[in-house]
Amino acid sequence: MDVDFLKEVLSLPSISGNESMVRDYILEFAKDNEIESYVDKKGNVYLTKGRDRVTLGEYYPCVVSHIDTVHRSHIDLIENKKRLDIIESVYEVDDETNQSILTAKLPGTSTQTGIGGDDKCGVFVCLSLFLEMDVLKGAFFVEEEIGMLGSKEADPEFFKNVGYAIQFDAPSANWVTEVCSGVIIFDSEFKDKIKTVLSEGGYTNFSNDPFTDVNQLSQKFDFNCLNLGCGYYQQHRDSEYVVVEEVKKSLHMGIKLIRHLGVADYLRKDKKDPKQMISECSDPMSYKYDPMSYKSDSYDLYGDEEFYGEISESITELVLSMNKQGYETEEIKDEVTNYLIDNDLYV
Numbered sequence: 525m526d527v528d529f530l531k532e533v534l535s536l537p538s539i540s541g542n543e544s545m546v547r548d549y550i551l552e553f554a555k556d557n558e559i560e561s562y563v564d565k566k567g568n569v570y571l572t573k574g575r576d577r578v579t580l581g582e583y584y585p586c587v588v589s590h591i592d593t594v595h596r597s598h599i600d601l602i603e604n605k606k607r608l609d610i611i612e613s614v615y616e617v618d619d620e621t622n623q624s625i626l627t628a629k630l631p632g633t634s635t636q637t638g639i640g641g642d643d644k645c646g647v648f649v650c651l652s653l654f655l656e657m658d659v660l661k662g663a664f665f666v667e668e669e670i671g672m673l674g675s676k677e678a679d680p681e682f683f684k685n686v687g688y689a690i691q692f693d694a695p696s697a698n699w700v701t702e703v704c705s706g707v708i709i710f711d712s713e714f715k716d717k718i719k720t721v722l723s724e725g726g727y728t729n730f731s732n733d734p735f736t737d738v739n740q741l742s743q744k745f746d747f748n749c750l751n752l753g754c755g756y757y758q759q760h761r762d763s764e765y766v767v768v769e770e771v772k773k774s775l776h777m778g779i780k781l782i783r784h785l786g787v788a789d790y791l792r793k794d795k796k797d798p799k800q801m802i803s804e805c806s807d808p809m810s811y812k813y814d815p816m817s818y819k820s821d822s823y824d825l826y827g828d829e830e831f832y833g834e835i836s837e838s839i840t841e842l843v844l845s846m847n848k849q850g851y852e853t854e855e856i857k858d859e860v861t862n863y864l865i866d867n868d869l870y871v
Contacts, residue, residue, distance in 0.1 A: 525652070525772040527612075527624075533648040534626060534639055534766065535607040537598035538591055540670045543567065545602055546591040546647060550664055553651055566677040567666045574659035582787040583687030583747075586661040587653050587778065588737055589646030590668030590675075590693060594760045595638040596861070597630075606631050608639065612768075624768035641756025641766040643668070646692035649754050649775050656779055659787055661686060665737045668693075670860045671842075675737035678744060687789040688714070688747050690781060691738045692754040697770035697777075699753030703732040704739040711794045714748040721784050725777045727752060748790040752777060838863070 538546045550569050554561035560572040569591070578584065601608070608628040615623050628639035650662050663682065665674035683689075694701060700722060701709065710718075722728070738749035755770030842863060846856045 525768075525775055527768060529652070530645075530648050530766075530768070530771060531610040531612070531626065533651070534628065534641065534644050535610050536640075536644065537595070537601040537606070537608055538593050538640060538644070539596055539599055539602065540592040540594065540667045542599065542602050543591045543666050545605070545607075546644065547664070547666075550591070550647070550651065553654075557654065559654055564677070564679050566674055568674045568678065569662075569664040570679065570682050571654060571660075571662040571664075572682075573654055573657065573661075577659050578685070578787065582659075583685050583789040584659060584661040584787065585657070585782045585785065586663060586683070586686040586689040587650040588663050588665070588689050588691035588693075588741070589650050590643045590665045590737055591647060592667055592669050592674075593638065593640035593642065593644070594669050595640055597637060598640075601631070608637065610639070626766040626768060627764075637762050638760070638764040639756075639766055641754075641764060642695075642759035643693045643754075643756075645754040645756045645766055645771050645774070648771065649692045649778055652775050653778050653782070657782055660782070663689075663737075668735075668737055671856065672735050672737055672740050673856075675740035678737075678741060680744070683741070683745050683747075686745070686747055687787065688785060689738060689741055689749045690778060691736060691749065691751040692774055692778065693736045693751055694733065694753040695755075695757050695759060696753040697755050697767075697773040698727055698729050700727050700730045701733045701736070701738070701751035702730040704742070704751065705733075705735045707739050707742050708794075709738050709742040710748040710750055711792050713793050714790055717785070717790075718750070718781060721780055722777070725780060726773060727777060746792050748792055750781075 533549070536545045536549055547563065547567065547569055551561055554571050560575065561569065563569055609631050611627050611629060613625045613627070615625055617623050626639060628637050629635055630637050647664065650664070654660055654662060661682070663678065667673035668675065736751055738751050742749045752774060754774040755767045756764065757767065758764045842859065846859060
């Protein structure tokens with residue numbers, strides 16, 4: 525894995541509503557690597573590779589990430605086209621294992637700030653997969669952090685020939701979203717297809733999580749979706765950091781899954797509204813995430829995910845409620861901003 529590439533992506537500041545530096549970087553990456561790209565009216569970015577290799581009856585794998593972060597203190601950096609300083613540190617896990625940790629500082633200072641691994645780690649993994657795969661689509665959504673507003677307007681034409689979608693947007697590298705804001709994002713047949721590959725790669729924790737973009741894709745389209753952890757921690761805080769080895773693990777899992785699933789169409793077999801299926805689970809509590817399963821004695825590797833799950837769930841309810849009441853996007857952004865400020869999460 526190209527760690528310098530990872531650092532470069534992480535150095536790009538981005539906030540909900542002003543994702544220009546990350547978007548421009550993705551478009552330049554696509555141009556340099558002769559990958560088709562376009563931007564929709566919302567600002568979402570779409571990449572397609574291998575159009576001449578896809579034959580009748582074949583479908584694209586699609587990778588997904590979002591390109592915004594919550595770190596509002598970076599707005600001046602974006603306006604002045606300045607990048608974050610990325611710092612690499614090595615911590616001892618045990619006598620035989622070290623971990624490389626990446627954090628961010630405001631340029632030219634010693635002040636730590638949020639590195640934005642949520643979800644620039646996902647952006648890095650998706651772009652890296654375009655360097656590995658011959659046939660691939662990618663969707664990079666804006667404004668996920670304020671209610672999945674980008675993916676709510678996902679281009680249906682782009683997804684017409686997508687067979688399945690894998691998002692990379694969760695902490696750790698042992699996190700598989702099965703239920704996202706009450707929506708089951710893959711059926712039992714797809715789970716049976718992928719669970720051995722996931723387990724062999726160290727992804728064994730299936731969980732019930734707050735929102736991310738595959739929530740919207742699962743409701744809009746009929747293919748199976750998946751969301752995986754990609755190595756960031758303490759998201760939404762100045763103390764946020766990235767574990768290099770876990771980003772690498774996420775990338776390798778993406779490669780293995782796409783090679784395993786191929787260019788087939790994994791149509792949902794449940795034939796029901798995904799939002800209804802959660803009530804039909806025999807044991808809904810089996811999806812509950814247990815943050816205590818990720819304890820580390822060597823350093824503070826994991827944040828309070830349970831707390832942030834509650835925060836994300838509250839934001840989801842707030843945004844959906846305001847949407848139903850007809851509020852404008854800017855009004856919703858302002859209300860989410862106030863909510864984050866009230867909870868000491870807007871940095």
